[in-house]
Amino acid sequence: MNDSITNDFVRQLDRQHVFHSWSAQGNLSPLVIAGGRGCKMWDYDGKEYLDFSSQLVNTNIGHQHPKVVAAIQAQAEQLATVAPAHANLARSEAAKRILARAPSGFSKVFFTNAGADANENAIRMARSMTGRDKILSAYRSYHGSTGSAIAATGDPRRIPNEFARGHTHFFNPYLYRTEFWASNEAEECERALQHLKRVIECEGPQSIAAILLESIPGTAGMLIPPKGYMEGVRKLADQYGILLILDEVMAGFGRTGRWFAFEHFNIKPDLIVFAKGVNSGYVPTGGVVVSDPICRHFDDHMFFGGLTYSGHPLAMASIVATLDAMQEEGVVENADHVGNGVLASGLRKLADKHAVVGETRGVGVFHALELVSDRESRAPLPPAEMAKIKAALIDKGLLPFVVENRIHVVPPCIVSEAEVEQGLSILDEVLGVYR
Template structure:
């Protein structure tokens, strides 16, 4: 194997790809025919490979690199923490952990007092479910079919998409349909009908499952992987009211939508609701070190003052991850990163996506908020027939070859650049999407 910077022997993409294919087992994949993209480095919203090809990131990897790559303040904080204390058990008190929790609580709505740290978003949802069950003494968890909550036991069972089916080992999970007017399950013709009918549907699920058996409703504030499904006005308040009526804990999953992605610190702020538990990960430190957690409201926090919490993780509040959180949140405030996500996302980015929708019949719908946008692609605007999987794979490949990293799910291009993206970078990325959509416009019949 060649080593970089040893005389004239530099690593190539092929060297790294062969190493990967020899030893790495990839997630959500059949392993035999993988040909992974090779990345050597990154800065800001730009990445490059070992052969010198550059990419603009419109995926934020897995919608987590909110502050962009290699932010100097975050790197400096991580280096300082490495020198001071690289790891410590979660039962100890640690300065970085306390400072990270304090900053997160300060961003939360009034009435949130504590943070339980996890390693990622999946185990954040696991532990929020555990808290709700212990707090209520009930078992069932209601979640949406159009959702993704992670790939651990209860989190994947709570997930609504197809990945749930081969992994349903956890008990007590019930699913319902959340709003999605473009493909309404309720024969709705407008947002008001979709909202009212979706809430009535949820009420009936609660009544039929038995309210006294339901511990929690778990919802993404804006379902991300399922399609960036911005809820209609009034829906989230209606869910909050149902939870209150039946004594159910409301858990809002902010793993993908939180920490600036929608132009607010939390996506639920757009709907003026306050949950009982908030799960987070990804953008809290832009994925520089794995971290997640549960923000806990006062009532639930106080319950565990004298009730045993049966949960814990070796790396809960790992100092290096906590230092990255502190530096990320401080830098985002100092540099107005959340405001930039709103200004650029709801401005130049959304305007450009709307223009593409007007230009190409291939674009069935544009939806989203901030730098959390999606293009849904169809082969017939009247029947809304989704573009086939093979064609979407070809579109993704064409975007990559043109120098744009995209987040493609089913028949959608999720347009989710870092929250630091500039108007010029938006213009560059939109031009590539325009070029590729033009290449595939013949898919429309």
């Protein structure tokens, strides 16, 4: 590290030249990061942080994994870029490895630059396959910030960006803040499915190309679907000839203790959207895993989609190395063992101890603490208080992922039990102010 570089220098340079996403620019003061390894990051002044955010919930294999870095370097020396029309070994090997982890009945992968354009292209495929236009998606969802992806997104960020056509939303289950006056999981499931059925009927089944769902909604707060819900959605889709697209961008590739989050449910989608965890975000990439019937459709129908960097060789090399390393090192098994063990039990203890925690929920290394100002009314903790909590966590060396009134507890899939205990201790100390 260059000792002459300081946090202040980097921050000032950023504010002079960088336009940030999802932000009013005037009062930004971004946290400076200089490097990282494993689950740890540090700044130029030597302060270390435990990354409980996985950045944007993507560094599943941790920071600077040596095998992945070496694979990117080797590919850069051999061939740094190639047009998507050519056959390339790295791209083919990456697709082969992804398909090996997908369920039976999937035969090809279309590569994109990220999760948003992966959702865009899954929507294109569904519309072409069915000859229908509408896409149904949940209000509590996030699918990306490009045209159709942001229109499919349910959270309020879509509202200034609703330029794409043919998108309709419905309420997905969320028992803690039920829209259906449910008192238990079974009621929430039954009523949410009835609601979805009525939306399909009212929108006209013959007009609906696909239902697009996150297998487990992430940005909306780790909303684990109640037992039977996903199976019910699959049944409704089949009943009306609608395709089912499952967005695994955040939840896929180890995050929930499985290769894909939908493996927790007894279903298979028609299209699987992925990004983030497939290579821990080391090089931007994403894609769509395409089922056999849709592949056959495009044997004699033009697919009207393409990207200059589809299957970029540096990204493909990073996918191959990431998936191989995850397999060899038992990373998915670690996410299951640590996430559903010491992490889940520790979060339950925090919920029992601190009245500010209204609910904790999650699976694997994909959890959320929902913070409230009053447990009885479940009133969300106000934004100003959440900002104080976030600042206190960072000050004590924990990088959190804070959304609305929730702390998303999402460390890398390689996190150790000792690191979990360290993070839980910091959370305990900060939440203790609200005891």
